[in-house]
Amino acid sequence: MPTRRQVLGATAALAAAAIIRPAFAQANRWQCATAYPDGNFHTRNIRTMIDEIQAATNNALQIQLHSGASLLPMPQIKRGVQTGQVQVGEILLTAYSNEDVFFDADAIPQLVTNFAEAKKLADLQKPYIEARLARQGMSLLYMVPWPPAGLYAQQPIPTIEGLRGLRFRTFSPATNRFATIVGAQPTLVQAAELAQAFATGVVQAQITSAQTGVDTSAWDYARVFTPLGFSMTKNAVMVSRRALDALPAAQQQAVREAAAKAETRGYQLAEEAQRSTEATLGSRGMQIAPPTPEFLEGLRRVSRQMTDEWVQRAGEDGAKLIEAYRRA
Template sequence: MFITRRTVLSAAAGAAAFAGPARAQARWQMATPYPDGNFHTRNVRAFVEDLQTRTNGAIQVQLHTNGTLLPMPQIKRGVQQGQVQMGEILLSAYGNEDPFFEVDGIPQLVTNFDEAKKLMDLARPYIEARFQRQGVSLLYMVPWPPSGFYTNTAVESIEALRGTRMRTFNVMTNRFATLVGASPTLVQVSEIPQAFATGVVNAMVTSAATGVDTQAWDYAKFFTNVGFTFTRNAVFIQRRALDGLTAAQQAAVREAAAAAETRGWQMAREAAESQQAILGQRGLTVSAASTALMEGMSRVGRTMADEWVTRAGDDGRALIAAYRAGT
């Protein structure tokens, strides 16, 4: 029997109705845009297995990786509409929907994992409230390791990026490219190698983990670590699906999510070193940013922070004030 993507989605849509207090059983679909080897995906898989164990198999989740069921721009809507019951997204990629989701995409706002954790904890109530209004519940968030520039020439200053064709993946990277005089082009993770190979882009800023996932040594020569951002992935569930569980099962979902968040942060810290080392081993010239480059990054970061506060309104101003009060 030939099973189409539409068939899978139709079956997934019916799973939410199947999950209810009377049956206390759930057969869910989950979509993530990242490949199997990525640490986020490995963490999601561990979360799914933990959830199934904690509920004695009452909750079964079929995980679809690498955007095979839904591409990243469609995952959140897919969960809201019940095409899938759970999903994972890069939160800042949804900045066009709500600028508040972009806060972790402000360059140099946070410079280490501890600051990233503080910003996440402060932002969480705002994100949870927004998700609740949209019919989904936030389960956990995990950051990407700090990002760097992938190029074929050395980047000694911010001016070296002028005139490049830069791969972007959210509103903030698009704005950054514009501010430094590059031409921004939206490219999903799975499409990066082809975009470089065909000349659509010739520079990007992203984590070492994504560089390894996409075998950056095949299309770039330099990785310059600037600690650009610590953007976060969010894992979430359709509220109707969650509400259809028993109280004990809902608690199990929350407990598995809390464990996944703790585990994911540790995996992110480990990936920051291990993945960058792999880039060097495979032939990229890996270097720290020069003083001149970091000064340029700071200038652009301040501009983008001011712009973001204007777009994010009262919630944005309150968040930045709370964050800066403790740093």
């Protein structure tokens, strides 16, 4: 028969366990927010990462993915990670460049035109991004580029001057600046609102990837897609530093290893998406019109101007980044 001391000890242990278990469960059940739909390659990539983390931790760390802006819209995701509303979030870096110019380097037209150049810039840019996120209580997990952006319009546009006066959809300070330089009328429209914006005449043209065109059924609102290699902006997936540090060391390692694999896999998925989504646009009746030499020359002029402006805003570190990129 147990003694009174043994009974009291067992009772105390059970009480402690009752307190600890909910806290442990809460610390190891994360929420992840992204603004992109389930079929998007970025979303498929992050879902695979989550599956790998859960498998590596035997489900001791569980992550629920909220896609399609179902939990938080894009403008609120970064803040959501900072405040702990979600533990993991995915953002389009350039959309946040009003906070820091270094989020916008990949949005300079024609600075990056293929996946090798995108990786080179991303690797050089990464320390700057990591340092900025760290100051806000976050850690960068990985970055993956979008396929090269192209022009959507109702008819082929042979020169960059053809954009003058058009109501031009923007989604970042860089696209807003581009529209201003070429004399278009910048109009901020989120991807989910594109079809309505084109249908009602709020927008007449835009520059974005073929992937976004497929996501938003661009064949319903635009007739022509011109692959420009305009830019290859990146998505960044970040984690709350507090949430990560609260995990056991083995689980932290599982997160980091899965993130590294997601970055490598993401580039492969992006290349596949470029081929398949451009083909889908064509198969759904859109005209795929190569850019004219005159349009590309105009685009290069804008690129030189926007590169100089970006370096002026970014200061010494910006000049170092661009110099290192050109030299690498």
